[in-house]
Amino acid sequence: MDQQGLQRPRLKKLIIKNFRSIGRVPVEIELDEIVVLVGPNNVGKSSILRAYEVVMSDGSKKSQLTLDDFPNGEVNSEFLPEIELQTIVYDNTPGEKWIDDTSGEKLVRECWTWSEPGKPKRRGFNVIKGDWDDDSVPWGAANVANSRRPQPHRVDAFQDPIDQTNELVKMITSILQDRVKSLKVSKEESDYVKLLNSIKEIQRKIIQDSQEEITRAQDGISEILKEVFPGYKVIFDARPEEDLDKSISLFKAGSKLLIGPETGYRSTVDRQGSGARRTLLWASLRYISESSTKNDRPHVLLLDEPELCLHPNAVREACKVLYDLPKKGNWQVMVTTHSPAFIDLSRDNTTIIRVERNTEGNVEGTTVFRPSKVQLHDEDKKRLKLLNICDPHVTEFFFGGYSIIVEGDTEYTALKQVIASNDSYKDIHIIRARGKATIVSLMKILNHFGSKYSILHDSDYPTLESGNRNSAWTVNQNILNEKNNHIDPSKIRLIASMKNFESAFLEKEVKEDKPYNALVQLNENPKTFSEVELLLKALIDHEEPVPSNCLEWYEIEELERFYLEWEQKRL
Numbered sequence: 001m002d003q004q005g006l007q008r009p010r011l012k013k014l015i016i017k018n019f020r021s022i023g024r025v026p027v028e029i030e031l032d033e034i035v036v037l038v039g040p041n042n043v044g045k046s047s048i049l050r051a052y053e054v055v056m057s058d059g060s061k062k063s064q065l066t067l068d069d070f071p072n073g074e075v076n077s078e079f080l081p082e083i084e085l086q087t088i089v090y091d092n093t094p095g096e097k098w099i100d101d102t103s104g105e106k107l108v109r110e111c112w113t114w115s116e117p118g119k120p121k122r123r124g125f126n127v128i129k130g131d132w133d134d135d136s137v138p139w140g141a142a143n144v145a146n147s148r149r150p151q152p153h154r155v156d157a158f159q160d161p162i163d164q165t166n167e168l169v170k171m172i173t174s175i176l177q178d179r180v181k182s183l184k185v186s187k188e189e190s191d192y193v194k195l196l197n198s199i200k201e202i203q204r205k206i207i208q209d210s211q212e213e214i215t216r217a218q219d220g221i222s223e224i225l226k227e228v229f230p231g232y233k234v235i236f237d238a239r240p241e242e243d244l245d246k247s248i249s250l251f252k253a254g255s256k257l258l259i260g261p262e263t264g265y266r267s268t269v270d271r272q273g274s275g276a277r278r279t280l281l282w283a284s285l286r287y288i289s290e291s292s293t294k295n296d297r298p299h300v301l302l303l304d305e306p307e308l309c310l311h312p313n314a315v316r317e318a319c320k321v322l323y324d325l326p327k328k329g330n331w332q333v334m335v336t337t338h339s340p341a342f343i344d345l346s347r348d349n350t351t352i353i354r355v356e357r358n359t360e361g362n363v364e365g366t367t368v369f370r371p372s373k374v375q376l377h378d379e380d381k382k383r384l385k386l387l388n389i390c391d392p393h394v395t396e397f398f399f400g401g402y403s404i405i406v407e408g409d410t411e412y413t414a415l416k417q418v419i420a421s422n423d424s425y426k427d428i429h430i431i432r433a434r435g436k437a438t439i440v441s442l443m444k445i446l447n448h449f450g451s452k453y454s455i456l457h458d459s460d461y462p463t464l465e466s467g468n469r470n471s472a473w474t475v476n477q478n479i480l481n482e483k484n485n486h487i488d489p490s491k492i493r494l495i496a497s498m499k500n501f502e503s504a505f506l507e508k509e510v511k512e513d514k515p516y517n518a519l520v521q522l523n524e525n526p527k528t529f530s531e532v533e534l535l536l537k538a539l540i541d542h543e544e545p546v547p548s549n550c551l552e553w554y555e556i557e558e559l560e561r562f563y564l565e566w567e568q569k570r571l
Contacts, residue, residue: 009148015084020047024079025227025362032351033326035334036343039355044363045336049302052334055085055112056152056300058122058140075116086113087404094138100127107264108138150300150332296328307339315341396406401427403453404539406441407558411456411501415513417522436475443482454539458500461561477556493542496559498566504549505531
């Protein structure tokens with residue numbers, strides 16, 4: 001909501017083509033409170049940040065492109081840069097002809113194109129004409145439209161220390177000025193209000209004493225102007241009382257930020273290491289998010305690889321700051337990252353987009369996770385949050401490669417040992433669920449983007465000694481149900497170890513240090529290593545045979561029969 005109580009427009013989608021490394025095939029980015037861009041190096045993630053900054057800065061120098069922003073660094077009339085922004089609005093301020101409500105929401109489309117380096121041409125999609133309009137645009141002037149959009153704050157991966165310092169000082173000073181100026185609404189006359197009143201009185205006196213000189217200047221200029229434009233007259237309107245607070249600098253020019261030990265020497269930010277500067281950025285942003293006053297214009301933070309130069313503790317704190325920023329309702333965040341630590345699956349406001357080049361060499365942006373579509377339950381979120389705390393690298397599967405979900409630490413350790421022994425096992429990601437129920441939660445995410453993957457879990461046993469049904473066995477049915485929810489269940493290979501991984505593959509079971517015991521047995525027993533490697537091959541290639549102490553199963557009755565037969569053989 002803004003200060004007039006109106007709900008602010010919600011940015012829905014960004015479409016980019018012919019911009020830097022992005023070619024003629026458009027890249028579509030679904031927007032959310034938190035947008036995380038993942039993918040290999042040099043595929044266009046930073047270009048997406050820049051494109052977003054460009055349209056958010058319409059009318060300013062930041063919206064102007066250089067020749068380097070054009071495909072192959074040249075102007076080709078058939079492949080000109082084009083960026084489209086789609087916005088959901090909640091009133092009619094853009095103008096009726098720009099609003100498409102056929103989806104049940106009010107959608108406004110705007111497009112920026114560049115025929116040459118420099119300023120863009122902005123157009124709106126006229127729903128009455130059914131085409132882009134070259135004569136007018138939604139909301140009118142760029143400054144009016146910008147006031148309805150978030151204000152961008154870009155932080156590059158290797159930003160110049162001086163520029164980074166200036167941005168921090170500007171950000172903090174802006175917040176302090178807003179805080180001081182908010183005192184005007186106080187019932188008691190503050191020192192700031194007294195200052196404004198004093199300046200008003202001084203200005204009125206100066207204008208009054210200078211009126212004779214002002215009149216002389218007006219008349220002199222008017223006489224010269226009349227020679228070209230007869231009947232024209234110049235008036236100097238001093239307006240001493242309008243927007244007085246905007247003409248006052250509350251803090252001295254050249255304000256500095258100093259950082260250092262409490263009892264030691266403190267120097268300017270630009271003299272600090274990269275880690276300290278970026279950590280200071282998080283501290284400043286956290287302060288702003290927790291204590292800033294209501295601002296007319298919301299903000300969008302655009303961050304390139306926020307994990308760079310940060311200590312592991314600082315990485316976790318940075319992640320928390322980023323995810324907490326939108327809670328204030330006036331921040332949106334878009335980051336590029338190579339760190340799984342910056343992905344929190346338990347949040348409701350996060351879209352994860354994998355950016356990569358396809359076989360034709362075109363950049364693609366694929367939305368691989370969106371909470372509203374995955375439909376995680378509260379229990380799913382709790383399990384994933386705990387899993388993320390235990391294993392911050394669990395979300396590596398978003399960054400590519402073939403995924404294998406395993407239930408526990410022992411099989412995770414054993415399979416990783418086999419993978420480490422052979423360079424041919426590349427791009428294989430073992431996801432450690434640390435519990436059978438969490439397997440179902442992870443499947444929901446992988447199913448969401450139609451992945452091909454495999455699952456290795458313990459069969460456990462159908463009934464307890466008491467005769468009651470084993471709750472762990474019941475989860476097997478939940479796993480099967482979630483497999484069948486996949487758009488193509490044949491993409492999932494479901495393998496159960498009888499009755500657990502240790503029983504199926506290891507000659508000696510232990511109650512403690514199970515992962516270490518698995519490593520020892522794999523290193524000392526070639527037969528054990530060979531069996532586990534066969535299992536790994538079966539998990540990677542769905543056509544490979546499954547080891548004898550495992551079962552690829554499709555029905556719960558089939559799993560129970562196989563388990564009972566296996567148990568009978570052991571007796």
